[in-house]
Amino acid sequence: AANVNGLKLAWSYHTGLPHAFEASPVIVDGTMYVSTPLNHVVALDAATGQKKWEYAAKLGQTIHCCGPVNRGLAVYGGRVYMGQLDGKLVALDAANGNVVWSVEVGSPKEGYALNGPPVAVDGKVITGVSGGEYGIRGYVTAYDAASGRQVWRFYTIPSPEEGGWWGTWSTTDAFGTTVHKDR
Numbered sequence: 309a310a311n312v313n314g315l316k317l318a319w320s321y322h323t324g325l326p327h328a329f330e331a332s333p334v335i336v337d338g339t340m341y342v343s344t345p346l347n348h349v350v351a352l353d354a355a356t357g358q359k360k361w362e363y364a365a366k367l368g369q370t371i372h373c374c375g376p377v378n379r380g381l382a383v384y385g386g387r388v389y390m391g392q393l394d395g396k397l398v399a400l401d402a403a404n405g406n407v408v409w410s411v412e413v414g415s416p417k418e419g420y421a422l423n424g425p426p427v428a429v430d431g432k433v434i435t436g437v438s439g440g441e442y443g444i445r446g447y448v449t450a451y452d453a454a455s456g457r458q459v460w461r462f463y464t465i466p467s468p469e470e471g472g473w474w475g476t477w478s479t480t481d482a483f484g485t486t487v488h489k490d491r
Contacts, residue, residue: 391422
């Protein structure tokens with residue numbers, strides 16, 4: 309409170325992308341990594357705002373309900389990890405932005421996209437999928453941070469064989485009416 313009147317703008321950076329930003333930057337060792345709409349990643353010198361590199365995803369088919377947003381990235385082991393609107397998880401070299409590996413987590417043809425930030429821990433990159441509004445079967449998947457090889461997948465929605473699917477649900481609403489039966 310004593311020095312707030314002395315705060316002033318140190319620098320600003322303009323991406324040139326006219327879409328909504330929904331991610332906080334990540335700063336590691338003096339570099340600020342910013343994920344933007346349309347799956348760009350910009351690496352900036354955190355002290356000066358000078359651009360070090362930029363990755364602009366060459367997106368394939370995409371599907372998204374609420375704009376081409378990205379909600380964040382993870383920095384781990386010298387790499388930057390980002391989920392893309394075309395259903396891919398990409399690993400970038402943190403020093404230069406070059407693609408180290410890219411894997412398809414879910415197909416946009418089936419309604420999948422990635423727009424949430426992945427989590428990187430213990431040699432793994434963990435990401436969920438988007439697309440509930442398109443009827444996808446949700447899951448969370450872990451990938452080896454070094455190679456991009458899938459380590460495990462956990463489905464948040466059961467398969468029809470596991471039960472709990474539309475065809476087997478029945479419940480009663482507040483008026484005593486059975487809903488979701490015989491769907």
